[in-house]
Amino acid sequence: MSAVSASSQPILDVRSVSKRFGGVEALKGVSLQLHPGEVVALAGDNGAGKSTLTKMISGVYAADGGEIRLDGKPVSFATPEAARREGIETIYQDLALADNLSIGANIFLGREPMRRAFGFLPVLDRRAMAVAAKETMATLDFHVDRLDAPVGRFSGGQRQAVAIGRAIYWNARVILMDEPTAALGVPEQRKVISLIKMLKDQGRGVIFISHNLQDIFAVSDRIIVLLRGSLAGERRIQDTNHDEVVKLMIGG
Amino acid sequence: MVAQMSSKVLVPRKPGTPAKRWILWVAAMRAWLFLALLLIVFEIWSRLSYGTTFVLSSYNAQSITIFAVAPLLLALGETFVIIAGGIDLSVGFIMGLSAVIAALVTNKAGAVLPPFPAMLAGIAAGLGVSLVPGAVNGWLISKLKVPPFIGTLGMFGVARGAAFILASGTTVPVSNSWFAALGNGRFLGFPVIVIIAALFVLVMHYLLGQTRFGQHTYALGASEQAAVRAGIGVGRHTRKLYLLSALCAGLGGVLYTARFTAGAAQAGEPLLLDSIAAVVIGGASLFGGSGTILGTVAGSLVIAVIQYGLVFIDVEPFWQFVAVGIVIIISVLVDQTQRKFGGDR
Ligand SMILES: Nc1ncnc2c1ncn2[C@@H]1O[C@H](COP(=O)(O)OP(=O)(O)OP(=O)(O)O)[C@@H](O)[C@H]1O
Ligand SMILES: [Mg+2]
Numbered sequence: 098m099s100a101v102s103a104s105s106q107p108i109l110d111v112r113s114v115s116k117r118f119g120g121v122e123a124l125k126g127v128s129l130q131l132h133p134g135e136v137v138a139l140a141g142d143n144g145a146g147k148s149t150l151t152k153m154i155s156g157v158y159a160a161d162g163g164e165i166r167l168d169g170k171p172v173s174f175a176t177p178e179a180a181r182r183e184g185i186e187t188i189y190q191d192l193a194l195a196d197n198l199s200i201g202a203n204i205f206l207g208r209e210p211m212r213r214a215f216g217f218l219p220v221l222d223r224r225a226m227a228v229a230a231k232e233t234m235a236t237l238d239f240h241v242d243r244l245d246a247p248v249g250r251f252s253g254g255q256r257q258a259v260a261i262g263r264a265i266y267w268n269a270r271v272i273l274m275d276e277p278t279a280a281l282g283v284p285e286q287r288k289v290i291s292l293i294k295m296l297k298d299q300g301r302g303v304i305f306i307s308h309n310l311q312d313i314f315a316v317s318d319r320i321i322v323l324l325r326g327s328l329a330g331e332r333r334i335q336d337t338n339h340d341e342v343v344k345l346m347i348g349g
Numbered sequence: 350m351v352a353q354m355s356s357k358v359l360v361p362r363k364p365g366t367p368a369k370r371w372i373l374w375v376a377a378m379r380a381w382l383f384l385a386l387l388l389i390v391f392e393i394w395s396r397l398s399y400g401t402t403f404v405l406s407s408y409n410a411q412s413i414t415i416f417a418v419a420p421l422l423l424a425l426g427e428t429f430v431i432i433a434g435g436i437d438l439s440v441g442f443i444m445g446l447s448a449v450i451a452a453l454v455t456n457k458a459g460a461v462l463p464p465f466p467a468m469l470a471g472i473a474a475g476l477g478v479s480l481v482p483g484a485v486n487g488w489l490i491s492k493l494k495v496p497p498f499i500g501t502l503g504m505f506g507v508a509r510g511a512a513f514i515l516a517s518g519t520t521v522p523v524s525n526s527w528f529a530a531l532g533n534g535r536f537l538g539f540p541v542i543v544i545i546a547a548l549f550v551l552v553m554h555y556l557l558g559q560t561r562f563g564q565h566t567y568a569l570g571a572s573e574q575a576a577v578r579a580g581i582g583v584g585r586h587t588r589k590l591y592l593l594s595a596l597c598a599g600l601g602g603v604l605y606t607a608r609f610t611a612g613a614a615q616a617g618e619p620l621l622l623d624s625i626a627a628v629v630i631g632g633a634s635l636f637g638g639s640g641t642i643l644g645t646v647a648g649s650l651v652i653a654v655i656q657y658g659l660v661f662i663d664v665e666p667f668w669q670f671v672a673v674g675i676v677i678i679i680s681v682l683v684d685q686t687q688r689k690f691g692g693d694r
Binding site for chain 1: 568581
């Protein structure tokens with residue numbers, strides 16, 4: 098079930114966006130489509146514009162030119178919160194978790210559920226947070242035994258799972274990951290790769306940036322290679338190989 | 350086609366050996382252990398030297414709790430600020446400012462109003478004036494990005510000067526029977542100011558442990574980035590924190606005026622260090638992200654017991670500073686050990 102039907106409507110349709118930082122043209126009219134249940138890898142040398150592209154999708158930067166469509170409708174997000182409300186979540190490299198809070202508290206950070214104690218006093222509904230955390234992590238095939246433990250006690254890959262769990266709890270349809278495996282050891286990298294597969298099986302669209310061709314070939318449906326802000330090439334993963342991708346990356 | 354689909358169990362890293370687990374437990378409970386230890390030492394000393402009990406004397410117990418009220422109030426607000434990764438050095442003189450204003454306004458209002466409403470006017474003015482430096486602190490730190498240490502140090506000077514100017518460099522006596530009763534009266538056998546402080550502790554415990562405000566305070570202390578990305582208005586939250594801290598100091602000032610029936614600019618002068626010490630001894634980390642209200646209560650009691658106990662056993666009062674200093678240093682060392690073993694990054 099990995100074949101992508103090009104006929105289905107993309108959730109995300111980026112049409113020749115461009116971005117300039119002072120004298121630097123970080124992106125020069127790059128287009129990209131993402132379908133439900135599809136994993137697209139963004140590759141390219143340092144400074145190619147990968148992070149800039151994902152930041153434009155997630156509302157961190159506004160595009161100087163071009164447009165972004167979500168479900169066919171043109172959108173322009175003023176802030177990352179606005180993008181998140183539409184189901185576009187970013188998993189940051191540094192995770193952005195509060196290490197001293199539990200998994201549930203992190204999932205709900207900023208949108209905590211409340212209940213009434215003694216019938217009148219509003220208090221945090223920790224039980225609801227714990228239950229949601231347990232269920233959400235279970236959909237990622239992670240089974241948590243200590244729901245009150247602060248996430249700082251978990252390993253890097255597990256924390257990545259928590260960050261992803263937060264995204265899927267809030268119904269992310271498009272998940273952007275900027276080098277999600279870069280800071281992890283090899284076994285942890287595998288876990289993240291299997292998490293990405295799981296997101297795909299759940300019908301979500303994933304864009305992930307990686308310098309690791311092994312990872313890219315293990316999990317992506319398509320690869321998009323950027324070179325100095327332009328599209329160097331786009332391939333379906335079964336139609337290409339490491340050599341070709343490397344050539345695209347260095348502009349050979 | 351997916352290779353490894355086996356279930357994974359998310360297990361938090363636990364400190365392995367029983368010794369390490371024991372250290373963590375001691376670290377978490379350090380304020381209460383200190384307190385117990387101090388009480389035992391003073392009890393033994395008291396029995397050996399005077400043949401009387403120290404702990405079981407209700408006079409001693411009351412003196413200690415009354416003694417603890419003012420530093421505790423400052424420490425409660427400071428707990429929030431420190432958990433969020435900040436510090437408020439201005440609380441001592443905000444307390445003085447509030448004490449002076451409460452005294453002045455009670456007297457002024459007493460000229461035209463009966464004592465009870467005059468007292469209420471004084472209390473409202475004392476609490477209200479504390480919000481001004483609190484608001485400025487929050488504005489400096491959240492808007493102008495002044496480091497908390499510097500911004501509140503500046504406010505320390507400003508509030509100090511303002512308090513002394515308003516008090517014309519002396520203490521401002523208050524003649525108001527209600528105010529005196531508030532500061533020295535009893536209700537059901539308990540000193541009124543201790544009851545007020547206890548109720549305030551409950552409110553702060555609720556606020557820190559059971560509300561979004563408290564939760565966001567912890568998140569902010571752990572990672573400002575995490576808070577920002579979770580959509581928490583960090584600037585706004587910071588301003589509320591410094592208002593809260595100032596309000597606690599304001600209440601401290603009002604209760605000071607009630608207890609001594611006089612407002613004094615230097616009311617909170619020695620209390621800044623005591624209050625920060627109480628928070629740190631109570632288990633908060635000066636790096637932010639951890640701390641509890643109950644810990645701060647225990648920390649305040651530790652300091653009050655040291656100060657009162659040393660006087661009780663007739664040690665020269667200057668040894669108090671040495672003893673409190675030692676306890677602070679031990680607490681910080683314990684905190685560092687805890688971080689090393691606890692897996693807190
Ligand atoms: N905020 C910014 N201000 C100025 N220039 C920027 C900014 N962000 C990116 N750039 C520039 O835009 C270009 C693209 O940067 P970007 O971070 O998108 O590259 P990247 O493909 O993610 O690289 P890497 O693999 O190193 O992460 C670079 O030349 C970079 O210096
Ligand atoms: Mg990048």
